[in-house]
């Protein structure tokens with residue numbers, strides 16, 4: 001069935017509404033998609049959790065939410081800009097750079113219609129190296145076969161920045177692979193790469209796969225460049241990957257990272273964003289139970305941290321009603 005696209009939302013014809021059995025009202029069905037990342041990451045299950053809560057009350061609002069696996073943060077903001085996605089999970093640094101037209105968005109310019117909804121879990125930069133590859137610090141990656149991430153992913157954007165800040169180029173690696181997260185663990189354990197970089201919440205399926213299929217370790221990312229980035233930018237912070245979370249890494253690992261955030265476009269109607277936000281916060285315990293990376297979230301932090309684009313008015317209305325915002 002052909003769907004009409006209005007304001008970036010797929011709005012089905014009244015016919016579809018009438019056909020769906022059990023729908024009491026002739027309310028329009030509206031379709032929204034949430035862009036996430038690879039299926040072995042955390043964005044994908046988190047997007048699934050968001051949609052599940054929205055869809056639970058579909059009879060009341062007519063909004064049908066679907067989750068899409070994508071190339072990651074940079075892909076998601078670009079797809080929102082193009083009207084192909086209504087929502088996306090993106091790294092806080094990517095949100096900032098997209099809204100301000102910086103870093104990888106310098107060519108396309110500021111994405112002024114980007115709007116924040118709330119922030120989510122922390123995403124430490126996670127370097128996983130095969131045991132025996134002689135990688136025990138970030139600088140050991142020089143000369144090695146490293147997956148720096150698929151274009152469009154947040155880890156690729158972060159690796160590009162680190163490589164530049166260190167004064168390296170991709171030619172400093174024996175191989176700079178561009179694998180998607182779903183491919184990287186097999187590549188590591190098959191000895192096709194020595195290490196991979198992934199900006200991801202924990203625990204993540206991909207890291208579990210890499211550390212249980214073969215012997216591999218999580219490597220710290222520390223030093224002057226990291227100190228400077230954390231000091232200069234509000235969206236980078238020092239982070240620790242807890243020892244014992246993954247097989248082979250018993251000690252805490254120091255690194256730095258970003259926050260995951262949910263963004264949308266100013267073109268997405270207010271009631272749609274309101275409904276999504278309401279679905280999450282009215283079922284907050286079920287939401288945070290849906291993935292261990294969400295376990296420690298609080299509504300206060302989700303609306304005050306990690307967001308640099310203006311808040312979408314639909315989200316703002318809900319937060320004001322709750323007394324969480326002036």
Ligand code: GLU
Pocket residue numbers: 036037038040041042043044071072073074090091123152153154155199200201
């Ligand atoms: N942070 C990654 C990205 O922006 C995605 C991580 C995940 O899928 O959980 O591409």
